[in-house]
Amino acid sequence: MLRRNQSYQRVGIPTALLSYIILGAGAVIMVMPFIWMASTACKPPIELNKIPVKWLPDNPVCGDNLDLLYDNSPRFNRYLLNSALLTIGRTLGQLVTCSLAAYGFARYRFPGRNIIFALCLALLMVPFQAILIPEWMLLKRLNWLNTFQGLIIPGTFSAFALFLLRQAFMQIPIEIEEAAVIDGANPLQVLWNVTLPLSGPALAAFAVITVQAAWNEFLYPLAIANTPDTRVVTIGISLLQGERRTPWNIIMMGSLLATLPMLMMFLLLQRYFIAGISASGVKR
Amino acid sequence: MVASVFSSALKLLGTTPLSRRKAMWGMALVAPNVLGLMFFFGIPVLIAFWTAFQDWNGIKPAQYAGFEKFELMQDDPYFETSLKNTIVLTLYTVPAGTVLALGAAVLLNQPLRGRSFFRTLYFLPVVTSTVAASVVWTWIFQPRYGIVNSWLEPLGYGETKWLTDPDYILVPIAAVAIWQRLGFNIVLFLAGLQAVPSILHEAATIDGANRWQRFLHVTLPMLSPTTFLVVVLGIISSFQIFDQIYVMTSRYVPGGVRHSASTLAYYLYERAFTGSDFGYGSAIALVLFGLILLVTVIQLSLQRFWVYYESNEG
Numbered sequence: 001m002l003r004r005n006q007s008y009q010r011v012g013i014p015t016a017l018l019s020y021i022i023l024g025a026g027a028v029i030m031v032m033p034f035i036w037m038a039s040t041a042c043k044p045p046i047e048l049n050k051i052p053v054k055w056l057p058d059n060p061v062c063g064d065n066l067d068l069l070y071d072n073s074p075r076f077n078r079y080l081l082n083s084a085l086l087t088i089g090r091t092l093g094q095l096v097t098c099s100l101a102a103y104g105f106a107r108y109r110f111p112g113r114n115i116i117f118a119l120c121l122a123l124l125m126v127p128f129q130a131i132l133i134p135e136w137m138l139l140k141r142l143n144w145l146n147t148f149q150g151l152i153i154p155g156t157f158s159a160f161a162l163f164l165l166r167q168a169f170m171q172i173p174i175e176i177e178e179a180a181v182i183d184g185a186n187p188l189q190v191l192w193n194v195t196l197p198l199s200g201p202a203l204a205a206f207a208v209i210t211v212q213a214a215w216n217e218f219l220y221p222l223a224i225a226n227t228p229d230t231r232v233v234t235i236g237i238s239l240l241q242g243e244r245r246t247p248w249n250i251i252m253m254g255s256l257l258a259t260l261p262m263l264m265m266f267l268l269l270q271r272y273f274i275a276g277i278s279a280s281g282v283k284r
Numbered sequence: 285m286v287a288s289v290f291s292s293a294l295k296l297l298g299t300t301p302l303s304r305r306k307a308m309w310g311m312a313l314v315a316p317n318v319l320g321l322m323f324f325f326g327i328p329v330l331i332a333f334w335t336a337f338q339d340w341n342g343i344k345p346a347q348y349a350g351f352e353k354f355e356l357m358q359d360d361p362y363f364e365t366s367l368k369n370t371i372v373l374t375l376y377t378v379p380a381g382t383v384l385a386l387g388a389a390v391l392l393n394q395p396l397r398g399r400s401f402f403r404t405l406y407f408l409p410v411v412t413s414t415v416a417a418s419v420v421w422t423w424i425f426q427p428r429y430g431i432v433n434s435w436l437e438p439l440g441y442g443e444t445k446w447l448t449d450p451d452y453i454l455v456p457i458a459a460v461a462i463w464q465r466l467g468f469n470i471v472l473f474l475a476g477l478q479a480v481p482s483i484l485h486e487a488a489t490i491d492g493a494n495r496w497q498r499f500l501h502v503t504l505p506m507l508s509p510t511t512f513l514v515v516v517l518g519i520i521s522s523f524q525i526f527d528q529i530y531v532m533t534s535r536y537v538p539g540g541v542r543h544s545a546s547t548l549a550y551y552l553y554e555r556a557f558t559g560s561d562f563g564y565g566s567a568i569a570l571v572l573f574g575l576i577l578l579v580t581v582i583q584l585s586l587q588r589f590w591v592y593y594e595s596n597e598g
Contacts, residue, residue: 101317108310134328157320216413
């Protein structure tokens with residue numbers, strides 16, 4: 001696009017200053033809980049109940065508090081691992097089922113295609129809470145309650161990812177795929193060798209959104225798989241929190257461990273997050 | 285006979301062998317996801333309409349209960365509280381969340397140094413788990429040693445029992461919801477702002493419009509599709525607030541004193557999974573579903589009237 005001298009856009013010093021002050025104040029409120037979380041996680045018990053509030057611990061005891069977390073919640077690593085399993089399983093599963101389906105819907109004609117696609121999209125309008133109880137009943141019938149297949153498999157099918165990937169695949173010039181077909185590639189080979197490699201940014205956006213949602217999932221695992229072996233880390237934290245005798249520094253240490261992976265992923269892959277969020281917003 | 289059915293089914297797939305083959309491929313490709321979706325999500329939607337009319341404690345066989353569960357709602361004060369709280373939380377979170385995000389997005393849309401840094405900071409809560417966020421905010425709103433009350437101390441509100449007093453309990457819950465959603469709304473607004481054609485601003489400037497007038501008469505009208513989207517998505521998501529309520533009240537009185545923090549989403553979970561009344565839980569779920577459907581229908585019918593859509597041109 002042509003860059004012109006857009007005089008209306010020029011920001012004078014007073015406006016810029018005022019903007020910075022407002023944005024800065026907002027940013028402080030947005031970031032304050034993270035600082036408070038990290039700072040509390042490293043405080044010794046005596047410093048928890050200090051008034052006025054201490055923003056930084058006088059005697060940081062991060063390591064001790066980490067040990068205390070495992071005293072309070074011996075299976076916390078197990079919960080972290082379960083969250084990782086849920087996240088990886090769901091993301092890889094959706095990648096397979098949804099990219100196949102998205103490719104089928106984007107490139108192939110078959111009877112009932114539009115109706116089936118519309119039905120899938122209609123599922124997006126159903127709030128999860130509305131089907132939580134029937135979902136529980138279904139998994140109970142399958143004997144999948146409190147199992148890893150119950151935790152992971154239903155989430156490997158997604159209407160949202162289907163929609164997102166179909167949009168991305170449709171933007172690839174069909175001529176490139178046709179060239180591969182003429183060279184004798186079957187549809188799966190075309191998808192794997194041509195379409196997927198050309199959809200990098202869309203796949204990355206899909207992946208970060210799915211990973212983030214799966215790692216932070218709470219209600220579904222709470223209802224479906226709340227046992228010591230299958231618990232995910234969000235449930236682990238809420239259990240710590242529910243016990244009134246768990247001190248705040250321990251709870252904050254647990255929250256910090258659960259939050260850090262997503263914060264780091266976000267800082268590294270920020271633009272894919274933004275792209276994914278914009279796509280999900282435009283869609284829903 | 286069988287052969288003719290078979291051949292007409294084959295015709296449906298396509299008239300040439302090639303198109304038939306492509307149709308088969310298409311169906312094979314979509315089958316895993318479509319069947320999975322229908323099995324794990326489509327069937328539960330159908331079951332949802334059935335369980336709402338059953339009496340079932342999760343163990344004994346279900347019994348048909350007719351509209352009993354819906355009648356139960358009418359004299360259940362906790363249901364009334366939950367319904368009211370669902371609406372009140374929406375009123376707390378959506379207008380504030382929308383206006384704050386719009387303001388931040390307008391500021392961030394200026395050519396300021398370091399604006400991507402601010403955008404990053406505003407977005408951090410979006411990627412944080414609601415559970416972890418709720419835990420931290422519970423600590424922030426803790427009555428004796430929490431930050432909020434230490435700030436309110438000089439104003440004489442230093443003793444407010446945010447998470448146990450029914451009059452205040454929705455405030456911290458709404459605060460977390462607004463805080464967590466702000467970055468998401470800002471991203472949507474920024475995308476909307478960038479789509480406003482600069483020529484309109486130039487024309488308005490030539491006509492002598494100042495910054496505020498341009499905001500009022502150019503930016504806001506051009507942004508109406510985005511605003512509409514932010515509001516509708518905000519309403520739908522506020523109807524589904526659950527994690528905050530569950531986590532922030534679990535340390536004190538789950539669901540709040542006299543269910544003062546309960547919403548439909550929370551109450552249906554509680555009735556079904558701790559109260560073992562799956563029929564009642566399902567009936568509440570249907571009410572929630574109906575409310576969200578209503579918002580969606582209003583969205584689809586209203587947007588034609590007052591939202592200004594620009595044609596696709598840069």
